[in-house]
Every structure is written in C-alpha cells, then in structure tokens.
Amino acid sequence: MIADTLKTLQIEKKSPGASTGKEWFGHGEEISSWSPVDGALIGAVSTSAKEDYEAVVKKAQSAFAEWRTWPAPKRGEVVRQIGEALRAKKEALGKLVSYEMGKSLQEGYGEVQEMIDICDFAVGLSRQLHGLTMHSERPGHRMYEQYHPLGIVGIISAFNFPVAVWSWNTMLAWVCGDVCIWKPSEKTPLCAVACQHIVAEVFEKNQVPEGVSGLVIGNRETGEWLSQDIRIPLVSATGSTRMGKAVGAAVGARLGRALLELGGNNAIIISKDADLDIAVLGSVFGAVGTAGQRCTTTRRLIIHESIYDQIKARLTSAYAQLSIGDPLDQKNHVGPLIDRSAVDAYLAAIEKCKAEGGKFVVEGGVLEGKGYESGCYVKPCIAEAKPGYSIVQHETFAPILYLLKYSTVDEAIAIQNGVPQGLSSSIMTLNLREAEQFLSASGSDCGIANVNIGTSGAEIGGAFGGEKETGGGRESGSDAWKVYMRRQTNTINYSTQLPLAQGIRFDL
Ligand code: UN1
Numbered sequence: 001m002i003a004d005t006l007k008t009l010q011i012e013k014k015s016p017g018a019s020t021g022k023e024w025f026g027h028g029e030e031i032s033s034w035s036p037v038d039g040a041l042i043g044a045v046s047t048s049a050k051e052d053y054e055a056v057v058k059k060a061q062s063a064f065a066e067w068r069t070w071p072a073p074k075r076g077e078v079v080r081q082i083g084e085a086l087r088a089k090k091e092a093l094g095k096l097v098s099y100e101m102g103k104s105l106q107e108g109y110g111e112v113q114e115m116i117d118i119c120d121f122a123v124g125l126s127r128q129l130h131g132l133t134m135h136s137e138r139p140g141h142r143m144y145e146q147y148h149p150l151g152i153v154g155i156i157s158a159f160n161f162p163v164a165v166w167s168w169n170t171m172l173a174w175v176c177g178d179v180c181i182w183k184p185s186e187k188t189p190l191c192a193v194a195c196q197h198i199v200a201e202v203f204e205k206n207q208v209p210e211g212v213s214g215l216v217i218g219n220r221e222t223g224e225w226l227s228q229d230i231r232i233p234l235v236s237a238t239g240s241t242r243m244g245k246a247v248g249a250a251v252g253a254r255l256g257r258a259l260l261e262l263g264g265n266n267a268i269i270i271s272k273d274a275d276l277d278i279a280v281l282g283s284v285f286g287a288v289g290t291a292g293q294r295c296t297t298t299r300r301l302i303i304h305e306s307i308y309d310q311i312k313a314r315l316t317s318a319y320a321q322l323s324i325g326d327p328l329d330q331k332n333h334v335g336p337l338i339d340r341s342a343v344d345a346y347l348a349a350i351e352k353c354k355a356e357g358g359k360f361v362v363e364g365g366v367l368e369g370k371g372y373e374s375g376c377y378v379k380p381c382i383a384e385a386k387p388g389y390s391i392v393q394h395e396t397f398a399p400i401l402y403l404l405k406y407s408t409v410d411e412a413i414a415i416q417n418g419v420p421q422g423l424s425s426s427i428m429t430l431n432l433r434e435a436e437q438f439l440s441a442s443g444s445d446c447g448i449a450n451v452n453i454g455t456s457g458a459e460i461g462g463a464f465g466g467e468k469e470t471g472g473g474r475e476s477g478s479d480a481w482k483v484y485m486r487r488q489t490n491t492i493n494y495s496t497q498l499p500l501a502q503g504i505r506f507d508l
Pocket of ligand 1: 114238
C-alpha cells in the first residue's frame with residue numbers, strides 16, 4: 001500500500017536531496033528515512049553538500065530577478081494550481097505524512113488540507129498586497145507606500161508538521177514575489193521530496209523560472225549556512241527554542257530578518273463555570289493529538305479546585321479508552337513518537353517529574369509486543385504537579401499532561417503566564433467576566449488565546465505564533481505576509497516648486 005503512495009508521489013528508493021525545481025542533485029552524505037510506524041526503511045536521500053547549496057542559492061538569485069516582475073495575481077494563479085495539485089494528491093501525501101512522521105491518518109489529511117487552505121488564502125492575497133496612501137504636508141505632493149518582494153526566503157521546518165509549515169511560508173512568499181529555499185527536518189525528508197515534485201510540475205506547466213522553489217536537505221550545518229548567508233534577507237524557522245536562539249543570533253548578527261516560531265508550553269484553564277464535556281474532550285485532544293508533538297499541544301491543565309477531582313476522574317476514564325497503535329489504522333487515536341530519542345526524552349521527563357514530587361494518575365511507559373516493534377509507541381500519561389517544577393516549565397515533545405490546581409482566576413492567569421514560552425492558551429468557561437479577563441491586556445500573554453476550544457488546531461486565517469521564548473514571529477494568515485516583503489515610502493512632487501518638509505528654507 002505504501003509502495004503505491006510512494007509511486008504516486010514520485011519518490012524513488014534513493015532521492016537526491018537538493019533541487020531547484022525540475023533539477024535534482026545532492027552530493028552530501030546519505031540520510032535514511034525509517035518509519036516510526038513499523039520501523040521499516042521507507043527510502044533514502046543524499047543530502048545537500050556545500051556546492052549543492054551554492055548552486056541552489058545561485059539559481060534562486062537568478063530566478064528572483066524574473067519572478068519579482070510577474071504581476072502578483074499571476075503568481076497567485078500559479079499558487080491556485082498548486083492548491084489544485086494538492087487536492088488531487090491529498091490522499092497520497094496525507095498517507096506519507098502519517099507514515100513518515102507517525103501522526104494519525106486523519107491528522108495527516110488535516111495537514112494537507114491546511115496546505116490547500118493556505119493556497120486559497122494566498123490566491124486572494126495576491127490581489128490584496130495593500131499599502132496605504134498618506135496626505136503630504138506639501139502642496140502638489142503625493143505620498144504612498146508600497147510593498148516589494150524581499151528576495152530569497154530561507155525556510156527551516158520541523159518534523160512534526162513536515163509539509164504544512166513549509167506551505168504557510170512558501171505560498172505567501174511566492175505571491176509576494178519572493179523565492180524560497182527549504183531546509184526540511186532531516187527526520188522527514190521524503191515528505192519534502194514529495195512536495196518539491198508536486199510544485200515542480202505546476203511550475204513547469206506555467207514556465208515559472210527554475211529556482212523559485214529550492215530544496216536543501218541536510219542537518220544542522222545546512223541551517224547554519226542559511227542563517228549566516230547575507231544573500232538571504234529572511235529566515236523563517238520553526239522548531240525548538242534552542243534551535244531558534246541559534247538561528248536568531250546568526251541572522252541578527254548580520255541584521256537580517258528572522259521569523260521564529262518555537263516551543264510552546266500551552267495551558268487550558270478549566271473554570272468551575274466550564275462546559276465540562278467540551279473541556280474534557282478539548283483537553284484530551286490537545287494533550288494526545290499528534291502524540292503530544294505539536295507546538296500547540298496542551299501540556300498543562302489549570303483546574304479550579306472545586307472541580308479538580310471530577311476532571312481528574314473524567315480524564316482518567318477518557319485516557320483508558322485511548323487506543324494506541326498504527327496511525328494509518330483509523331481506529332487508533334494515538335500513533336508513535338518520531339524516534340527512539342524522543343522516547344528517551346519522554347521517559348526522562350517522567351522520571352524528572354516523579355523526582356520533583358509529581359504523582360502520576362495515569363502512568364506512562366513504552367509499549368512492547370506486536371504492532372509496537374518500532375519501539376516508538378508510548379502511553380499518554382497524566383501527572384499531578386506544581387506550577388514551579390522545572391519539568392513543568394519545560395516543553396517535552398511527548399504526551400505528558402500536568403494537572404495544576406487554582407482557586408482564583410487571577411491565580412490561574414498567573415500560572416498560565418508563568419512559563420518561559422508564550423504560544424497558545426485557552427480558557428474553558430461560560431462566564432463572560434472570566435473569558436474577557438483572560439483575553440484582556442492583563443490576561444493571557446500568548447500569541448494565541450482561545451475560549452471554549454483547546455490550544456491546538458489553529459485555522460490558517462489567523463496569524464500563527466507566540467511571544468517570549470516562542471520567538472515572536474507570526475506566520476500564515478491575517479497580515480503575516482508583510483514580513484515577506486519590504487516596505488517602501490514614496491513621495492512624488494508634481495508641482496513646479498521644491499518646498500521642503502518641516503518648512504525648512506534653503507534658497508540659493
Ligand atoms: C506546529 O505544531 O508547529 O494549531 C504547528 C495547530 C496546527 C499547527 C501547529 N494548525 O495545532
């Protein structure tokens with residue numbers, strides 16, 4: 001079955017790991033892609049060596065010189081066709097995402113749907129890259145601003161959303177007139193190869209210059225090349241805070257732009273006035289969806305003391321109903337972690353939590369036996385903890401949920417904000433006062449704040465990203481496109497005089 005999927009997506013046993021669109025090359029060392037689902041080898045790629053990277057950058061530079069002259073709605077038309085191609089390949093690409101990354105098939109399809117949605121959004125945007133007009137203080141003068149393409153956008157993406165996050169960046173960047181160079185996660189290289197094939201076919205049909213879509217598969221060093229490269233005015237990086245700090249420092253040192261979308265430590269406040277059915281379902285999906293490997297995963301529940309025991313009991317029985325196993329089997333709720341080192345990090349976090357005094361009400365552990373041969377399947381678990389534990393302050397990319405107790409809303413908000421990260425947050429309440437307080441300037445300090453929905457599963461129409469150690473960047477909807485363009489203020493004098501601003505006199 002997976003063989004058919006790979007064929008549909010034009011993935012060979014061995015793919016070159018660098019590409020400028022139609023052309024593929026790659027002289028670096030080989031990376032193998034093993035599925036966390038069954039431990040099988042899916043395929044291999046040869047990474048991008050330094051000379052391959054140089055070739056991709058050079059092609060991107062020459063492609064930009066032409067691409068930026070295409071009218072934005074024409075670029076939008078090409079993106080529209082990419083959306084159509086993704087619709088046609090949704091099933092195959094969703095399956096590959098599920099098999100290479102390990103998320104459930106439903107979530108794999110959902111991820112491709114997110115790509116289609118951002119294509120649609122970008123098509124509309126291609127006619128709306130608006131600037132403002134201003135009134136000049138001088139007679140016979142006109143002022144306005146316009147947005148121009150920036151150049152090459154470097155995109156570093158993570159394994160957990162191996163295709164959608166790339167599309168949030170590229171589809172906007174392309175309608176803006178930029179060209180892109182993608183360094184995908186080395187843990188999900190084949191998803192990247194599949195996307196590059198899909199795009200290359202559409203680009204060829206439309207005579208888009210070679211180099212508008214660049215691919216450089218590689219490890220951390222490849223990310224460093226992008227971050228340090230003055231030919232790349234914007235680097236958009238999604239991943240761990242540790243990686244983001246390195247990218248931010250390197251890009252900042254050359255005064256480039258960095259768009260950082262890093263770790264989260266997301267909480268749901270469950271008020272005594274919550275709809276408890278919604279609160280429990282939203283919490284469970286938020287905590288165990290994608291096996292706890294979303295940057296928006298719910299990691300902390302901040303529960304009112306009067307309903308704490310009731311919520312604990314309901315969560316415990318909900319977790320007992322979770323089926324863990326092959327994510328391609330739609331009966332299962334939870335698939336594997338990405339690899340064994342993620343399993344080690346999960347086990348270490350459980351030990352640390354216990355050492356700090358945490359009490360597990362749903363025990364964790366690694367699953368063994370038939371169907372679990374890859375060694376990557378773990379049990380989602382729940383611990384009663386305290387907000388100040390160092391493990392609770394830390395993002396562990398695994399399904400570990402911490403229960404915390406509060407008595408006043410002020411206290412709940414302080415706990416919610418009392419971590420280094422600031423991505424997503426929610427309150428479950430039917431009480432208008434509490435909800436508005438949570439959304440006010442003295443409420444949640446996160447980039448995303450929801451009422452009566454969980455912390456994960458954001459739509460593409462809003463700007464996505466967060467504050468503090470999450471990095472401050474915004475991707476996807478709203479006016480996130482502006483970071484992909486350079487703003488220019490224009491003043492035009494159509495009079496016969498040369499009056500100076502601020503009334504300054506200068507006569508000869
Ligand atoms: C991520 O985990 O990096 O809001 C992105 C969500 C998804 C995107 C998550 N739409 O959960």
